[in-house]
Amino acid sequence: MKTRILLASLATATAMAFALPALAADSAQDFVDKAAAGGMFEVDSSKLAESKVQDKSVKDFARKMIDDHGTANAKLETIAGEQKLTVPKELDAKHKGDVDTLQNGKDPIDGPYVQMQRDAHADAVKLFESYAKDGDNVELKTFAQQTVPTLKMHQEMIEKIAATMGTQSSSSQTPKVTVGDKPEQAPPLPGANSFTEDQAKGRIQDAGFADVSKLTKDDQGIWRGQANKDGKNTTVALDYKGNVVAGTN
Structure with a gap:
């Protein structure tokens, strides 16, 4: 009887030992999925914005997003590969819808692009800060910690741009003269x-x-x-x- 109980306990412990990495991988995979989707959106939407926005500060911001997020995306893909995790190759439905909106929008698309960037960076900062604090994969956690300052810098940049555009908009009460x-x-x-x-x-x-x-x-x-x-x-x-x-x- 005791032997059976001991064997059952060992079997349970073994099952738990194999289950724990699976749970950790699921959580890490969720982070990779969301981070990759956000990163791809940054690059794809900013490539569109480069040719469809009018304001120089918005155009410069778009170029920076292509460079910075392109680098981060490549780093994430490398880490995910080393950790045997899958990196999505296509945008999720929400981000694809936003890109389609920019693609089909009448030029210039400054307003929609800026608002999308504000929303996207608010989400990204929350995602990366959360994983940097409580992440269950050491390599990805380090990646998140190292990326948070850049995301916050981007967030500050786009908020300043949005504030400037808002000031210009609210003061535009009389026609300009050409x-x-x-x-x-x-x-x-x-x-x-x-x-x-x-x-x-x-x-x-x-x-x-x-x-x-x-x-x-x-x-x-x-x-x-x-x-x-x-x-x-x-x-x-x-x-x-x-x-x-x-x-x-």
């Missing part, structure tokens, strides 16, 4: 708007508005709704370039 004194059309500008409702709401909030509601996209591609600023209710609009304008009809 050569020959022919006024340009004042925002909000009609055009194919690739902002989703959530992205439009976030963009408007970033421009200093609260309680954004009743957002609908009109036949000119302009998101229009209600918002509150400085304690006053107002109409608000967001065009395809990311311009936020209050007091529109």
Whole structure:
């Protein structure tokens, strides 16, 4: 009887010993899947942005994303290979949808690209910080720890760009004048708007508005709704370039 119990205990212990690496690999694989998808999105979306954005600071940012994330992607692939983990070769559905939005969006795509980068880097910083702290694979954990500072630098860069664009947008209340004194059309500008409702709401909030509601996209591609600023209710609009304008009809 005792022999049977001992054998059963040994069998259980052996099974647990083999199970633990599998659980660790699953967790490490999850990190690789998410990190690789995010990294591929950075490169693919930024390659599109290089040729489709207008603002020089946004174009320079896109070039940096291609370089920095391209390097990080290669390093992740090397580590994953050494750890016998699989690196996905295609984007997941969400990131593919975002790339398609940029691909099909009317030039320039500065606004949508910047907002996507803000969202992507917020997610990436959380993912890498979490794995850097609690990761179960030593090599990947070190990779995450080394990559976090770069991701945070990227996040600071894109937030500054977004703030500058927001300031420019909210101050664009009068038409600009070009050569020959022919006024340009004042925002909000009609055009194919690739902002989703959530992205439009976030963009408007970033421009200093609260309680954004009743957002609908009109036949000119302009998101229009209600918002509150400085304690006053107002109409608000967001065009395809990311311009936020209050007091529109």
